[in-house]
Amino acid sequence: MTDIVDAHHHIWRQADLPWLVGPMQPRIFGPYEPIRRDYPIEEYLADLAGSGVARSVYVQTNWANDRFEDETAWVQQTAKEHGWPHAIVSYADFNVDDVRPQLDRLARYPLVRGVRMQLHWHENPLYRFAARPDLCADPKIRRNIAHLAHYGFSFDLQVFAPQMEDAAGLAESCPDVTFILQHAAMLEDLSPQGRSAWRAGITRLAACPNIVSKLSGLGTFIHRNDPAHIASILTDTVAIFGADRCLFGSNFPIEKLWTSYRELIDAYLAATATLSADQRDAVLRKTALRVYRLDR
Numbered sequence: 001m002t003d004i005v006d007a008h009h010h011i012w013r014q015a016d017l018p019w020l021v022g023p024m025q026p027r028i029f030g031p032y033e034p035i036r037r038d039y040p041i042e043e044y045l046a047d048l049a050g051s052g053v054a055r056s057v058y059v060q061t062n063w064a065n066d067r068f069e070d071e072t073a074w075v076q077q078t079a080k081e082h083g084w085p086h087a088i089v090s091y092a093d094f095n096v097d098d099v100r101p102q103l104d105r106l107a108r109y110p111l112v113r114g115v116r117m118q119l120h121w122h123e124n125p126l127y128r129f130a131a132r133p134d135l136c137a138d139p140k141i142r143r144n145i146a147h148l149a150h151y152g153f154s155f156d157l158q159v160f161a162p163q164m165e166d167a168a169g170l171a172e173s174c175p176d177v178t179f180i181l182q183h184a185a186m187l188e189d190l191s192p193q194g195r196s197a198w199r200a201g202i203t204r205l206a207a208c209p210n211i212v213s214k215l216s217g218l219g220t221f222i223h224r225n226d227p228a229h230i231a232s233i234l235t236d237t238v239a240i241f242g243a244d245r246c247l248f249g250s251n252f253p254i255e256k257l258w259t260s261y262r263e264l265i266d267a268y269l270a271a272t273a274t275l276s277a278d279q280r281d282a283v284l285r286k287t288a289l290r291v292y293r294l295d296r
Contacts (some may be wrong), residue, residue: 003054008249095215114154164201216249
């Protein structure tokens with residue numbers, strides 16, 4: 001392994017993000033006053049200095065929906081000026097009759113590799129993002145996501161355990177689209193029953209060959225950097241998906257609420273220490289290079 005790829009991070013200008021201006025809004029990752037500010041590429045690069053991370057993928061940060069192209073254009077320009085990030089996952093609204101006009105606009109930006117529209121829904125309103133729990137089964141959503149294949153774009157898929165059966169059906173209905181499962185399927189219920197449901201769900205998802213799992217955001221529900229917690233989720237996910245279908249993401253600056261970048265990297269290095277050299281290289285580098293086409 002010669003370098004690491006961070007396949008999930010953010011940069012932002014506070015003024016562009018509705019959830020970072022005005023009154024505080026409850027968020028899934030808890031109190032977030034320290035990141036209610038600009039987080040520019042210069043700070044991200046300072047955070048990762050000395051970590052071994054050599055490339056990165058920016059993932060959309062929920063600008064106002066009608067400004068999805070503005071976000072992409074800003075990140076593309078940032079990459080032109082700084083050399084980072086190396087790929088972009090943009091936003092598009094798949095709940096429209098035809099998403100292709102949005103995808104046509106995104107296709108003008110050479111770093112765009114994929115699209116994310118967050119579909120996760122939970123009984124707990126604090127964890128809820130999507131308007132309904134069944135969007136993965138919606139025929140219009142499925143039809144629009146299938147169009148990604150024509151553009152060569154992937155779809156960053158974000159769901160909770162009760163949604164995984166429908167999510168598997170979505171992936172099966174779009175066999176030519178690569179789906180990247182966000183945050184290792186967001187294990188939020190750490191009880192034995194919750195872990196069992198999560199394992200059953202990701203086993204169902206892993207049966208779809210066009211789904212890979214992103215090992216990111218693992219501090220989201222515990223609000224800390226816990227190496228044992230990371231190792232547990234990583235070990236289970238690699239066992240179920242295989243290392244060549246798993247990839248690392250930092251989820252910075254969200255995780256900066258409770259840890260440093262280097263401490264986070266160290267936790268993942270420790271968690272992957274029991275893997276073979278080839279498996280470790282896949283999780284930390286090669287899968288992301290392939291999935292997000294970073295050698296293009």
